[in-house]
Amino acid sequence: MLNRLAMPILGMPRAAKRIVVLGVDASLCVLTVWLAYYLRLGEWVTFFDDSMWQPWSAALASLAFALPLFIVHGLYRAIFRYSGLFALMTVCKAVAIYGVLYATVFTAIGVTGVPRTIGLIQPILLLLLVGASRLMARFWLGGLYQRQLQVASLPKVLIYGAGNAGRQLAGAMSNSHEMRVVGFLDDDDRLHGHVLNAQPIYSPEDLPDLVRTLGINTVLLAIPSASRQRRNEIITRIQAAHVQVRTLPSVSEIAQGRVSLSDLRELDIDDLLGREPVSPNHILLGKNITGKVVLVTGAGGSIGGELCRQILALQPIRLVMVELSEYALYQISEELQARLKDAAGVELVPLLASVRDEERMREIMLSWRPDTVYHAAAYKHVPLVEHNPVEGIRNNTLGTLITARAATEAGVSDFVLISTDKAVRPTNIMGASKRLAEMVLQAMAAEGPRTRLSMVRFGNVLGSSGSVVPKFRQQIRDGGPITLTHLDITRYFMSIPEAAQLVIQAGAMARGGEVFVLDMGEPVRIYDLALRMIELSGLTVRDEHHPEGDIEIEVSGLRPGEKLYEELLIGNDPKPTQHPRIMQAKEEFLTWECLQVELGRLDESLSRQDIEAIRDVLAKLVSGYRCGDPMVAAA
Structure with missing residues (x-):
């Protein structure tokens, strides 16, 4: 109630506030005279009666002395919500002078009908009450005013979606110290102009005007049930207003209970892919995992880690995680241990090992006897592998050979290699090695082993280590510039969870020797991706046409071995499978007898560190391989 009373006072003009304070002081002058009479006589008196006491004369004198003195000493120029020691000293000084004058008149000289002690008691009471009024104003109005200023300075946001999620989010943000909700946006025109949670509901068409008039800088998407295509349409509409966009997770990601501010996250770029992920085939998902022993190499990487998460949810008997990096293995192991309560009965086995260590891999396969192996261990960063070709080939090619041999010797049922679109007509060592x-x-596989050997090829996954999305996001946070290798460079993108799900399903369809290719949708121009990320951060691009913009995009030139366009197929005749997002490529290969000889030559060249000989062997074996000249790559 006190806060509600304070709000009109804080909103008054300065002159009106001074009049109010002057009235308060005048009331205190009269009140203290009345109290002084009570303290002197021991009974309450009235100001106008026929008795011998005449308090009205003492009250008039108090007003006549006090108010001019207070005005002269600047008591009404002070801002009471900031009153401090200096202001209190000024009050003491003014009341002291007042007390001398008042005591001189009523105590030293004397006035008929007014007890002399009134001249001493009343100034003391007035000092106490005037001082107390200043302190009360400071603590009552000052804190509230500061909170008002803090709230007013918070970023103003609109919530897109006036449904349950939007209402709950607005309620969770009512006491937020991060942002202030000033309204809702909703597509339902029946709601426009109405009020929800004391906030107006606007049409999305009004957003550009609202950005100007209300100072909106962020829109929060509270539409967790909307399809990806619908979200993409909404984001495209918001993008033109140059505001930052944050979102709630999808319905499947929101835990039971109320929506909270902590559920908000930055807009994931997979929200912008514009296509719905196909619901997984649960028979294919569980075929090679449920009730079996599963081994994942490269378990601490982006794809390997996601494979582990999804495999754990499919209830294997045992999940063996093989990883070279101790820290990466520790992270994924701790994360999965925390999830074991939802996957009771699954044994987690974290193992430090290199896929290049033949003896160690054979020991692991024979000891733990996995039914299914997902081989995700690889060096994948094109420039690094280009500068370290020997290590890249030893890890990506020979490591695969060693792991596959160990798997076949141990009688593994299914072995699935995680491959890449960079393996198609490669212009770099990484792609050629894969x-x-x-x-x-x-x-x-053509030799007819008991193990079903297959591979799954796909493009970039969003948010993986070293990918452009987290890199661009960090560069935007740092104020730019965003670095781009070429204006026309394009890439395929897929979310990590969707890629991992499709890998598991593709592996379950294998009969041996298949090259599965994931449908990655339409390729994305990286420059357009950078533009969209800038605009959805509420910022603008700085270039020669817009020198006042926020973030600059710098083009550094293609790196060694980098291609402008990635491909998923070497041939042109992919076969469909029982899954709409998985195709089977028809790729030529050498027989094991011929390939074994060439791999021996490659191993010798690697031992000699003979880069030219290595490149010659790769050029002979890998169709379309051209060594990493950026200009060739762009052709």
Whole structure:
């Protein structure tokens, strides 16, 4: 109630506030005279009666002395909500002078009908009450005013969606110290002009005007049940207003209970892919996992880690995680241990090992006897592998050979290689090493082992380590510039969870030797992706046409071995499978007898660190391989 009373006072003009305070002081002058009479006589008196006491004369004198003195001493120029020691000293000084004058008149000289002690008691009471009024104003109005200022300075946001999620989010944000909700946006025109949670509901068409008039800088998407295509349409509409966009997770990601401010997150770029992920085939998902022993190499990486998460949810008997990096293995192991309560009965086995260590891999396979192996261990960063070709080939190609051999010797039922679109007509060592790893499995599968050997090829995954999305996001946070290798560079993108799900389903369809290719949708121009990320952060691009913009985009030129456009198929005749997002490529390969000889030559060249000889072997074995000249890559 006190806060509600204070709000009109804080909103009054300065002159009106001074009049109010003057009235308060005048009331205190009269009140203290009345109290002084009570303290002197021991009974309450009235100001106008026929008795011998005449308090009205003492009250008039108090007003006549006090108010001019207070005005002269600047008591009404002070801002009471900021009153401090200096202001209190000024009050004491003014009341002291007042007390001398008042005591002189009523105590030293004397006035008929007014007890002399009134001249001493009343100034003391007036000092106490005037001082107390200033302190009360400071603590009552000052804190509230500061909170008002803090609230007014908070970023103003609109919530897109006036449904349950929007209402709950607004309620959770009512006491937020991060942002202030000033309204809702909703597509339902029946709601426009109405009020929800004391906030107006606007049409999304009004957003550009609201940005100007209300100072909106963020829109919060509270539409967790909307399809990805619908979200993409909404985001495109918001993008033109140059505001930051944050979102609630999808319905499947929101825990039971009320929506909270902590559920808000930055807009994931997979929200912008514009296509719905196909619901997984649960028979395919569980076929090679449920009730079995599963091993994942590269378990601490982006794809390997997500494979582990999804495998754990599919209730294997045991999940063996093989990883070279101790820290990466620790992270994924701790995360999965925390999830074990939802996957009771699953045994987690974290193992430090290199896929290049033949003896160690054979020991792991024979000791733990996995039914299914997902081989995700690889060096994947094109420039790094280009500068370290020997290590890249040893890890990506020979590591695959060693792991696949150990798996077949141990009688593993299914072995799935995680491959890449960079294996198609590669212009870099990384891509060539992965295509050669595919050829190793194709050749081994043709020999008819008991193990079903297959591979799954796809493009970039959003949010993986080293990918452009987290890199661009960090560069935007740092104020730019965003670094781009070429204005026309394009890439395929897929979310990590969707890619991992499709890998598991593709592996379950294998009969041996297949190269599965994931449908990545339409390729994305990286420059357009950078533009969209800037605009959805509420910022603008700085270039020669817009020198006042926020973030600059710098083009550094293609790196060694980098291609402008990635491909998913070497041939042109992919076959459909029982899953609409998984195709089967028809790729040529060498027989194991021929390939074994060439791999021996490659191993010798690697031992000698003979880069030219290494490139010659790769050029002979890998169809379309051209060494990493950026200009060739752009052709």
